[in-house]
Amino acid sequence: MLTFMNNETENNADQQQTRVISLFSLVGMSMTFMMGFISLFNSNHELTITLFFASMIYCFAYISLKKYHTLKLSSYITIYSLYLLMFYLVFTGGVEQTGPLWIFIVAPVSVYILGLTSGLINLAFFLTVIAIIIFLPTDSIPHVTYSMEFKLRLILSFLTTTFLSALYEYLRMISFKSALELSKKYQQLALSDPLTKLANRRNALTILQQEKSRTSRNDDPLSILLCDLDHFKMVNDKYGHNCGDMVLTELAQVFTKSVRQQDCVARWGGEEFLFILPQTSAEQAFVIAEKIRINVQRHSVYCHEQDISLTMSIGISQLTDNQTIDEMINNADRYLYQAKKNGRNQVYPQ
Numbered sequence: 001m002l003t004f005m006n007n008e009t010e011n012n013a014d015q016q017q018t019r020v021i022s023l024f025s026l027v028g029m030s031m032t033f034m035m036g037f038i039s040l041f042n043s044n045h046e047l048t049i050t051l052f053f054a055s056m057i058y059c060f061a062y063i064s065l066k067k068y069h070t071l072k073l074s075s076y077i078t079i080y081s082l083y084l085l086m087f088y089l090v091f092t093g094g095v096e097q098t099g100p101l102w103i104f105i106v107a108p109v110s111v112y113i114l115g116l117t118s119g120l121i122n123l124a125f126f127l128t129v130i131a132i133i134i135f136l137p138t139d140s141i142p143h144v145t146y147s148m149e150f151k152l153r154l155i156l157s158f159l160t161t162t163f164l165s166a167l168y169e170y171l172r173m174i175s176f177k178s179a180l181e182l183s184k185k186y187q188q189l190a191l192s193d194p195l196t197k198l199a200n201r202r203n204a205l206t207i208l209q210q211e212k213s214r215t216s217r218n219d220d221p222l223s224i225l226l227c228d229l230d231h232f233k234m235v236n237d238k239y240g241h242n243c244g245d246m247v248l249t250e251l252a253q254v255f256t257k258s259v260r261q262q263d264c265v266a267r268w269g270g271e272e273f274l275f276i277l278p279q280t281s282a283e284q285a286f287v288i289a290e291k292i293r294i295n296v297q298r299h300s301v302y303c304h305e306q307d308i309s310l311t312m313s314i315g316i317s318q319l320t321d322n323q324t325i326d327e328m329i330n331n332a333d334r335y336l337y338q339a340k341k342n343g344r345n346q347v348y349p350q
């Protein structure tokens with residue numbers, strides 16, 4: 001069955017991720033470039049080269065994301081070049097041993113970019129390497145030394161930042177998921193009829209417009225059936241409104257089962273239904289209309305210990321060249337009126 005499902009929310013999530021990664025790489029590029037410049041003035045050449053190199057890597061991640069939409073690659077480049085830079089800063093101490101101060105940005109960036117589980121696994125790896133670096137005996141590989149108090153506090157405060165970042169990411173994920181579900185639910189509600197669950201009139205018009213464009217591109221025929229249940233008022237009057245609703249719901253299922261996967265059934269109004277039949281001529285549509293009419297006639301709805309049977313009148317219209325959707329529907333409406341006038345329970349034109 002043709003339905004108009006909107007993937008807007010998923011696309012928005014991807015777009016948001018792209019925006020965040022490009023922002024991270026831009027910030028990373030500017031910050032490392034700025035710090036590199038400061039190191040240049042302080043004549044710290046090794047640090048200058050490292051920071052300029054990191055800045056170039058962030059620049060590469062930014063450009064490839066913008067030009068080639070490499071979201072995953074740019075995310076990995078951003079995160080792992082950050083890890084390498086942090087290892088270097090902790091190993092060398094940076095400027096006056098302030099290098100380790102920067103590692104606190106790693107936790108929130110990791111869980112945001114890599115997601116909660118993968119972010120935490122990567123953070124465990126990151127912290128292990130940091131611990132190895134700071135506890136490495138200086139006589140094996142010469143590097144900066146930190147006091148034992150500093151090392152322990154660095155690890156503990158990093159663990160605290162990791163916990164808070166993970167908690168924040170977890171809560172963010174939960175609210176994002178529920179927002180996604182709500183949005184899907186409302187999209188569905190906006191497109192379908194609440195009683196029969198068929199496409200509603202607005203959705204049917206959108207689908208018709210899409211099918212019309214496809215038809216003119218491929219030169220395929222497109223037909224519609226406008227159907228109205230006969231003497232439906234009598235069902236409400238005789239059996240009550242609830243039974244009337246039940247009849248509409250059950251017949252909606254009969255309609256759905258009577259057509260092909262690519263067709264669309266919509267509730268056009270009260271007891272009026274519209275069938276959109278792509279790649280179908282008026283002659284083929286007549287055969288389908290007859291099948292639907294007979295299926296309705298044969299179906300009985302059991303309500304309040306009574307079997308309720310109904311019939312249906314159907315008007316057929318095939319889209320002709322230069323015809324608008326409105327004209328096509330008006331045509332079907334005229335034919336439906338004719339079918340009613342001719343005695344109901346029939347398809348027009350025959």
Ligand SMILES: Nc1nc2c(ncn2[C@@H]2O[C@H](COP(=O)(O)OP(=O)(O)OP(=O)(O)O)[C@@H](O)[C@H]2O)c(=O)[nH]1
Pocket residue numbers: 195228229230231232233234236240241242243244245248269270271340344
């Ligand atoms: N139970 C129920 N009835 C509805 C709904 N929407 C429209 N109706 C009823 O459908 C009936 C339509 O009646 P009419 O337009 O007079 O048409 P009809 O009785 O089907 O007669 P013909 O179309 O001339 O064959 C009215 O009684 C509406 O109240 C609905 O959602 N549920």
